[in-house]
Every structure is written in C-alpha cells, then in structure tokens.
Amino acid sequence: MNLPKEFIQKYQKLLGDDAKDFLASFEDPATNGFRVNPHHQSLPANLNLTDPVSYSKWGYFGKISGRSVAHQSGAVYSQEPSAMFVGETAAPTASQRVLDLCAAPGGKTTHLSSFLGSTGLLVTNEIMGKRSKVLAENVERFGVANALILNETPEVIAAHFPGFFDTVLVDAPCSGEGMFRKDPDGIKYWSPDYVRECAVRQQTILAEAVKTLKPGGTLVYSTCTFAPEEDEQTIAWLLETYPELEVLPIDKTAGIVDGHPEWADGNPELTKTARLFPHLMRGEGHFVAKLRLTSELTAPKKSRLQRGNLTKDQKMLLDSFVADSLQSVDWPSRRLITFGDQLYLLPEATPEFGHLKVVRPGLHLGTFKKGRFEPAYALALALPTDAVRHNVTISITEWAMVVHGDQFKHDALPVKKGWVRLVCDNQPVAFAKVVNGAVKNFFPKGLRFDAHLN
Numbered sequence: 001m002n003l004p005k006e007f008i009q010k011y012q013k014l015l016g017d018d019a020k021d022f023l024a025s026f027e028d029p030a031t032n033g034f035r036v037n038p039h040h041q042s043l044p045a046n047l048n049l050t051d052p053v054s055y056s057k058w059g060y061f062g063k064i065s066g067r068s069v070a071h072q073s074g075a076v077y078s079q080e081p082s083a084m085f086v087g088e089t090a091a092p093t094a095s096q097r098v099l100d101l102c103a104a105p106g107g108k109t110t111h112l113s114s115f116l117g118s119t120g121l122l123v124t125n126e127i128m129g130k131r132s133k134v135l136a137e138n139v140e141r142f143g144v145a146n147a148l149i150l151n152e153t154p155e156v157i158a159a160h161f162p163g164f165f166d167t168v169l170v171d172a173p174c175s176g177e178g179m180f181r182k183d184p185d186g187i188k189y190w191s192p193d194y195v196r197e198c199a200v201r202q203q204t205i206l207a208e209a210v211k212t213l214k215p216g217g218t219l220v221y222s223t224c225t226f227a228p229e230e231d232e233q234t235i236a237w238l239l240e241t242y243p244e245l246e247v248l249p250i251d252k253t254a255g256i257v258d259g260h261p262e263w264a265d266g267n268p269e270l271t272k273t274a275r276l277f278p279h280l281m282r283g284e285g286h287f288v289a290k291l292r293l294t295s296e297l298t299a300p301k302k303s304r305l306q307r308g309n310l311t312k313d314q315k316m317l318l319d320s321f322v323a324d325s326l327q328s329v330d331w332p333s334r335r336l337i338t339f340g341d342q343l344y345l346l347p348e349a350t351p352e353f354g355h356l357k358v359v360r361p362g363l364h365l366g367t368f369k370k371g372r373f374e375p376a377y378a379l380a381l382a383l384p385t386d387a388v389r390h391n392v393t394i395s396i397t398e399w400a401m402v403v404h405g406d407q408f409k410h411d412a413l414p415v416k417k418g419w420v421r422l423v424c425d426n427q428p429v430a431f432a433k434v435v436n437g438a439v440k441n442f443f444p445k446g447l448r449f450d451a452h453l454n
C-alpha cells in the first residue's frame with residue numbers, strides 16, 4: 001500500500017518500536033465481521049458462527065454476501081469487528097433515550113437498537129440527505145421498530161433536544177486512517193491539514209452533542225482513525241471545555257489498549273479511552289472514549305409528545321388489514337401517524353417533531369391506497385413470526401425470484417386471497433399478495449437485485 005511519507009514518519013515518531021508492525025499491518029487483508037440480529041427468533045441455517053468476536057454480544061468474524069438471505073432479511077449486519085467495540089461501549093439499557101448523531105450508513109445504529117430491543121427511543125441522525133436514505137434502508141432491513149430517523153445538522157438536533165438523552169453517540173466523520181485497508185482510495189484525501197480540519201469539525205459536532213445530554217447521561221465518542229489530533233486531543237479539549245464531563249473507564253480485552261495521554265495534554269484520565277490498532281487486534285482500527293455528564297449543562301425544555309393523526313376511514317382500512325393478516329399487534333392510535341398516504345408507528349414517547357427534517361417518523365407500516373391498505377416492506381421485516389397470520393415458506397430459488405422482482409407460482413398457499421409474508425430459511429423476506437391463487441410480488445422496486453445463485 002502506498003502510504004504517504006508524512007503518515008509513515010508521523011507514526012514512526014509516535015509508535016517507536018511498534019511502528020514497524022503497525023505499518024506492516026496495512027499490507028494485510030482487511031478483517032471482515034458481522035453481527036447477528038437478536039430480534040430474529042432463529043438464524044439462517046448456514047451461518048458460520050464458529051469465530052465469535054470476544055467483546056461483542058452478537059459479533060462474529062467472517063464475510064456475509066450482500067446478496068444473501070441472511071443480509072436481505074436483516075438476520076445479520078456486516079460490520080468490521082473493531083467498529084463493534086463502539087456499540088458495546090455505549091451499550092444502552094432498555095427504555096433509554098438514545099441519540100446516534102452521525103449515523104449513516106447505520107452500523108452503530110443497528111447495534112444500539114439490539115440493546116434497546118423494542119423499548120425506548122432511538123433518534124438516529126445523518127446530516128447528508130443521500131446518506132440518510134441509506135441509513136433508513138439499513139434500519140428498516142434490520143427490523144428496527146423504535147427509531148426516529150432524521151436528516152439534520154447537529155445544531156438543529158441540539159436546539160430541539162436540550163438535556164434530553166441518556167446515551168449519545170458521536171461516531172465522528174474523521175480522516176479514516178483505519179479504513180485504508182478496506183478502501184485504499186481514502187489515502188488520496190489524507191494530509192496533515194486534512195487531519196487538523198477533521199479535528200476542528202469534531203469539536204464543532206461535540207459542542208452540540210453535549211447539549212443534548214441529560215445529567216448523568218453518557219457520551220460515547222469514536223473515530224476510525226489513529227490520528228491523536230482527532231482522538232486523545234479531541235477528548236482533552238472536551239474535558240478542558242466542559243468540566244461537567246468525566247471520563248469513564250472502558251474494559252479492554254482482545255488486544256485493545258489504553259489511550260495515550262502523552263499524545264495530548266498529558267491528562268492521565270485519557271488512559272481510560274480505548275485504542276484499537278490493527279497490529280494488536282483483529283480489526284481495522286478505532287478510537288473510543290466514554291464520558292459522563294455529572295451535572296446539568298443545558299436545561300431541558302418541556303416537550304409534548306408527537307400525536308398521531310389517523311382519520312376514521314384510515315383506521316378502518318388498517319383495522320381490516322390487521323384483522324385479516326396479522327395477530328397480536330398493539331398499535332395505539334396515538335402512535336399512528338401519516339405522512340401523505342404513508343402510515344408509520346411512532347416510537348413510544350416520541351417528542352413533537354416541530355420543524356425537524358424527518359426521514360422516517362418510526363416504523364413504516366404501509367400505504368393507504370384507494371379503499372385499501374398495503375403493508376410495507378419494513379413491516380414484513382420487523383414483525384416477529386407469530387405476529388403474522390400467514391407465513392409462507394419459499395425456497396431459495398423462489399427467494400431469488402422475489403428479490404429480482406419476478407412473479408412466481410407457489411403450491412402451498414394458505415389463502416386464496418390476501419396478504420401473506422414470504423419466509424426463506426426461517427427469515428422474513430417481504431409481504432406478497434395472493435390473488436386468485438397466484439402470488440403477486442411486492443418486493444420494493446428500488447431494492448431489487450440479482451442474487452446470482454448460479
């Protein structure tokens with residue numbers, strides 16, 4: 001790999017004897033991993049779970065194809081193992097209010113959702129419009145039901161949610177030195193100036209993030225870069241600027257090491273932060289710090305809950321779909337909200353949106369069409385097995401036809417007419433409509449792909 005001369009010299013100076021191994025590690029292949037989705041009652045039969053990531057509840061080493069049932073159904077999320085350490089450090093507890101401020105494409109958000117289960121509120125935000133759509137796709141594929149997905153600046157988020165969150169994650173945009181093995185093109189952007197530019201941006205983002213914390217709340221800051229300017233020095237700046245913050249210790253195993261105070265202002269508290277180096281552990285590299293707000297920084301504002309807005313006619317159409325096709329779902333009217341003809345289930349205790357740019361106000365339940373309700377793809381992936389009246393098991397060949405958008409015939413249909421959920425390898429695939437004994441494919445047009453089974 002063609003590493004810049006200044007990069008090599010910088011790390012030779014910082015790492016001393018270790019620099020040789022560190023720099024040599026850039027010639028090794030990137031480490032792959034995936035997390036399994038605890039929301040799925042069973043996992044695909046052929047998943048290789050023989051090589052677990054020791055510090056992660058749901059993580060394994062290995063590569064999963066983006067064209068597999070495991071991926072499409074949301075049974076797994078591909079994530080390199082050092083990135084898993086971020087979610088494990090944040091580890092929100094049930095019912096918390098959680099903010100993921102820099103969230104796309106959604107690796108850490110889906111991980112945080114695994115801790116929350118169906119409880120609490122996960123506000124997941126991405127500043128770039130296009131990337132916020134990718135975030136929404138990944139959140140939906142992972143069957144997350146309690147996420148409010150936003151496309152906002154940190155400034156707007158801070159103004160809307162002062163003193164609101166129990167856990168805040170800032171997985172900051174950074175110089176990405178830990179991504180060089182996976183994406184060598186990233187090296188082109190690297191320069192000492194770029195590193196400094198990133199550090200300034202990180203401070204700007206953190207200055208907003210801290211305003212959203214409740215007293216006692218936890219802030220997790222992470223980067224996928226090795227630059228001390230963006231890692232220890234950023235935390236040193238935080239501690240100096242906000243005496244209300246204290247660093248919390250992080251358990252370090254599997255080759256994860258302490259942060260380096262001597263690479264910042266010498267504050268010994270910085271040893272509590274964590275460094276993940278590719279020559280010391282099996283992963284691409286990260287920096288993680290965990291802090292707690294010890295006293296109030298920003299007074300919370302009184303916010304009302306966002307109210308649902310379903311009309312009587314819409315309620316009737318929805319009730320009729322639920323009666324025919326689902327069982328044991330509990331969707332109180334106050335949480336049902338329409339955006340145009342799209343229906344969503346708000347997460348419990350969602351505060352009013354005001355003027356926020358909302359990408360998804362919760363779980364997409366479906367679309368109101370003339371005189372009927374059509375269930376959403378997101379709903380098919382989010383519902384547990386027993387919540388759907390008719391699950392139809394399809395073969396892998398039929399699955400490939402579904403995800404390609406083809407029509408297909410199926411012998412064992414439980415109904416002549418109505419909605420069924422297609423299931424392959426015990427995983428949810430999509431809703432389909434049975435019309436006169438034939439299956440009508442509703443796999444979303446924008447997500448169709450060729451599974452290349454042969």
Ligand SMILES: C[S@@+](CC[C@H](N)C(=O)[O-])C[C@H]1O[C@@H](n2cnc3c(N)ncnc32)[C@H](O)[C@@H]1O
Binds near residue numbers: 105109174
């Ligand atoms: C490291 S990536 C996040 C990765 C994500 N957390 C995950 O695990 O999949 C950083 C994100 O911050 C966003 N970003 C860039 N500039 C930003 C800014 N000024 N404020 C907030 N987010 C920003 C980027 O668009 C990018 O999606």
